[in-house]
Amino acid sequence: MINANTAFKTRSAANQAMRYYLWRRPAYFWIIFPIFWAFLLFKLHFISEAVYVQRRWHFLARRPLTTQQWQGLTKKLPLRARFRYADHITVADQIPQFILELLVAGSQLDARGAAISVDGKADVITPMVDVFQPSGDLGILVTPDFYRSFLRKSANKSAIRIFDMDREFASYGKYQAWQWLWQLRNGLILLAAALIVTFIALFIAYYHYGTFYVTDILHIKRLMLANVVPVLAIMTLVYFLTNSVSWAVALGGLPFPLLALVNFFMLEYRSFPLEFPDIFLASEASNMGKRYSYVPPRLYALLLIFIVALGILCHFFLKSPRRGFVWRACFSLLTVVAIVFGTKSFYLNDAKFASIITITHGNIWDKTNRYATNGFVYSFMNTLNKGQVQAPAGYSAAGAKKDLGQYKTQNIPNNKRINVITIQLEAFQDFSKYPQIHIDPSVYAGLHQVEKEASSGELSTTIFGGGTVDTERKVLTGYSVLPNLRTDTNAFPYYFSQQGFNTYFAHDGYAWFYNRQNIDRYLGFKENLFKENYYTKNVSGASIIPDSLMFPDLYKHFQNKTKNGKYLFTQNVTYQNHGPYPTTFNGKKLVQWQPGYNQSDYAIINNYLTGVKKTSDQLLALTNRFKNSKKPVVLAFWGDHNPWGGLNNSTYKMLKINLDQGTQQGINDFFNTPYVIYANAAAKKRLKTQFPTNGPTISPMYMLPTIFTHAGWKGNQYMQVLQKMQQTIPVYGLNKDMYKGQFTAETDLPANVRKQIKQFQETQFYMQTNFKGQATDVTK
Template sequence: MIDLDTRFNRLNVKTAMLTFYLRYKPWRFWIVFPMLITRLLFWLHRLDELDYQVKYWRYFINEPLPEKKWRQFGRRLSNRSRRRVKATTFIVADVPVFMLNWLVPDSRIVGLDIDEKGLRLPKARTLSAKIAFLQPESLVVSPRFFKTFVHHTSFENKTRIYANQHFFTSFKGFNRYQTVLFLRNVVALFAMAAFTAVVTIYMASAAYNLDLTNVVFKSLRLILLNILPIFVFMLIGYLLFNRVTIAILVGQVLAIVVALVNYFMLQYRDYPFEYSDISLASEASNMGSRYSYIPPVKYFLVIAVLLILAVIVGRFLKTTTLRWWVRLLTLGLVFISSVFMMNHYYLVDDYYTLANNDPWGPDADRYVVNGYMFSFIHSVKNDWVIVPEGYNAATAKKALSAYQYQDIPADKRLNVITIQLEAFQDFSKWSDLEIDPSVYAGLHQVASEGMAGQLTTTIFGGGTVDTERKVLTGFSELSPINGMTNSFVQYFNEQKYITRFMHPGDAWFYNRQNIDRYLGFQKTFFRDNYYDQHVADVDVVPDTKVFNDLVKQLKKVNASGKQFFNQTVTMQNHGPYSTEFDGDSLLPWKKGYNKDDYAIINNYLTGVKETSDALLKLTNKLDRLNQPVVLAFWGDHNPWGGDQNSTYKMLGINLKQSTQEGYENYYNTPYVMWANEAAKKIMAKDFSGTGPTISPMYVLPEIFTHAGWKGSQYMQVLQNLEGQVPVFGQKNHYMINGKLTTKPGKSQKQAIKKFDDIQYYMKSNYMMNQKQFK
């Protein structure tokens, strides 16, 4: 006698039948749930075996498949099994007799006593009783059948369990064999995870710096921290699908995707792939026309080898038949272990090795020496609102309430226009570059009429919203914005200003359509709801047209008797820049230059010249207005400069963040604050000369200070802090007394600690009206 699972060489024919049934009647997926409940009631001894079987199969029979379908299903299982049995052999299964006869016609069968109407047949007996009545000389069954119908019966000693092409005389022997198989497969998965980790570590960052990449392999801890995430995903795939090949592919696909994204990020942005970048996946896919996302040919060969190896290993490793509750319990243990590792290793800075033990080293270098997988997981904490050490909400509130909210005086109301310029940098500040004076003539003229300085951002080549939103919030570090957030925009709303955010790009980019509303802007203008219809229906609206329209918006607001607060974010000069150039050279050719990078810098300067000229035209128009206007503009970050910053290297610009010069070259962009004649008459202090080097968080506090405004309580906190710590840089770098440091003095530490607490309070406690805060 042989059971149907063994006859068809299946783990569970009943499950296969359910899947087949739902393929033709998918709307009846709901039957799975009462089937499970029925099974639970049987397991709890609330139903006897016969009642359970009748209730279970009735769901199939109420809306049955035709006999023809079940016969086709049986033939398909038979063809796949390659197992033949003698005509005299009984085939037993916990399937109704009439259905069993369709699956294995012309066979001697022993099934459930249930008729085609789903009713119990007269004198029905349990399957175990029917087998005992036949008294078979031998019984060969699957582990499932043995556990359900044979275990602890009189014919247990005559039964052999067939699984993994082996026969077992006891269930204990079968379990021991499965445990050995499982452990062997786990070891194989770890070996595949290790091989995948090594290969993808090189894929992710070797093109950036091979020497730094090799540092990973000098530390057993770092190697393990990069292997384990891949192994865990492989193990989860194995426990869920019980297939070695699928399990390996789950881990490999994850590793390959993260490694390739990291490769492209380092190539195009000189910055690695972090957890927070996942939310920008749609943006990246829509930027495909600007960047090439095709990896080197050798990467395709490596990926092919990995995938083929997964298939080969899976082909030779036998699948275990662990029970579902064992797999579920193991999944739970994997989850608990993963949480422990996250909290005690992956998110702990002490294990995140410094590149060359240099706290000044660039983030990308530190990312590479720790391995892309460990570093990516470590970056999860960067997307959280981290509670400062020793934080006390009451103390932070008290420190904030020490300041008194102040309205803008009626005789000092000004229009405030802020413009963030895409990838705007003044390359003429590097004296070794003989750039045509006409490129920055407009910028320099406006700067001479106002106050010009350096803005120390924390981004390079991308991530524009980091600078953009720090200006609006006054935060030194951005956290996820998922709802209404305290910002300076709300202060202007409270002062009865008209507030608008304007960007001639897509509203979905960086989720601006929602986040700028969360920041308090009354209206937001994007290409789809404004610029295409009212300014220019082109891919990139020139800055000249953006600025001309901005003046129109200002005039319209002032005509209504209101003042205007605006942030405009431009698109012109967005990278990458073509490696072909046929215009007038704005930078003389020098020996040692190469054609591609020379084209990049000249294409960039050509666009910047247009922006520079447009800025001068804008200030000329604003100066002719009777209404007082303050204008501030800045670059959001340095421009893209070829793969691995090849253009900067060609120009001899030091970007080594281990030096103050390199750090400032990497992160600093120009800013200018300017006022028209009408504004100068009522401002407390005119914009003139060289302005301080500041973080984006201080842009609006600088304007408020010159205008003679105090503003909200938080604004006053920043006004007082700026003199002590004017720059909050990347990874605990600070500008103090003109020098960058990672070790501020005692008084500065106290000021930073106090500010961190107040900043966290502002992030975590939204105030609809700061005027009412006490």
């Protein structure tokens, strides 16, 4: 006797017969619902197996198929070759006997199963298990499922043999023993595959960045284990879900190497490692693919193909043991629980992540270096919760509210009201500050002229080569870390609106980029201008609108928005000068050639400076317009981040710019961009103050507090917290704490400063998680 599930080339002959019937009678699709209900009752032991079988096939009595129609099923259920001409084997299953007889017609099989007449009029009965008795030396040959369902309590156990994996077993006990041996074998194979895949992920992620990052981890057991376990866990989960080693290796082994490839490209173009929140910017990355090359190195592509090939080899050489759905579902659930528990207790534990770092190359300040040292897989897992802000240790909402309640929101006095215009410039940097680079003075002539009449300094960003919105939104919110901006969030545009100012956000790029069309609304702007809803129709249809058109349009909006005594706050984000920059150049050379330069990087810097010169000239022109305006205006502009500089920052290396974050100069050169705060004569007269020429180095979250301080404004409660914090720690975030002009590890700061930082962190978290909109005081 052998089950039809094994005799035919399908997982379930009964299910295949059911699908065939529904294909011929699609109007009867509803029958699956009462059948599924009967199945649940049977499994829960509310009804007998005989009743279940009767209900399963009862629909045939209503509208059965003809014998001729059923013959089409023979093509869908071919017999396994080894059973096609077998003698003295009985096929049994929970399907009508006439279907079995039809399927095995012409063979020497004796077909038996549930009895039902061809016309479907007879009653359905239980499968005729009782008629199967040992015959001769053959005994009873059954599948494990059939044994468990019908013969577990049989009195003829000694004559029952088990068939599975194309093998026969003398007893069910021996079959179970082999099952566990197969599971052990598969587990060892998955472990070996996980080690291989982890090495590939490490290699792809950091080989070009430094081979020692790969070799060092291989010799540190604790780190290697921390990197292997997530890969093994994903493979194990896929294995239990699919009951296939091949799928576990191919499907479960690809995610981390693919993420490592993305990490490789991010290091190439942005000098920053991949973090979990970056995955949600996939659409932006695909769009930028038109400007950057995302073709992987040949070796990396071959390694990814190797993983797939490894899975294919497992398919041909490793047969998976038969395990039921319930067994696999239980172990899948246990694996998920283990993954969740391990991730929360170990991988998301920043203290453990920091303690395991064993930097033997580079420095602790370099985020890429810290991540590379701990291995790509471990470091990426550590960022799974970085897309949302975490409550500081010991956080108390009541305590934060009390600290914030020490301040009272103050309105902007009528006699001190001015217009605040801000511009974030794409990849804007003043390379003339480096004495070793000989740049044509005309490039930054406009910028330097404005700086002479304004307060200027450096903005210590937390990004490099990309990630524009990080600086953009930290300016608007005053946060050192950004929350998940998917709903209304406390930000300074709300304060300006509450004070009666007109507010709008403008970006001459697409609205969907970085989800600006929604997020800028969440941050309190009443109006948002983008390429789709304004610039293409009213300014230019060019793919990249030049600053020579955007800045005059900005001034036009200023004139319109400040009619009838109204005041304006606006943030404008430019797109001109976005990288990458061509590696060939035919224009006017703006950098003097020096020994050691190469043609491609020389072209990059000249192409970049050609665009920057145009921006610098337009900044002077716009400032002159505001200079002659009778309306009081403070114009602030800054660079969002340093520009892209060739693969692996080759242009910076050619220009001998220090990007080593192990030194304070390296941190400055890596993160700092210029900022300028210009006040026209009307603003200075109204505010009765002169803006200092030399401004401090500040974090983006202090840009608006700096303007408020110059204007003599107190602002809302959180603004006053920032103004106080800025006096102590003018640069804060990304493990950068500047205290008394020097970057200092937080643990080395005085106790009173650490206390102030802790209070700020709690206040910031309270602001991020308690939206009050235009309320006068957040704590009320």
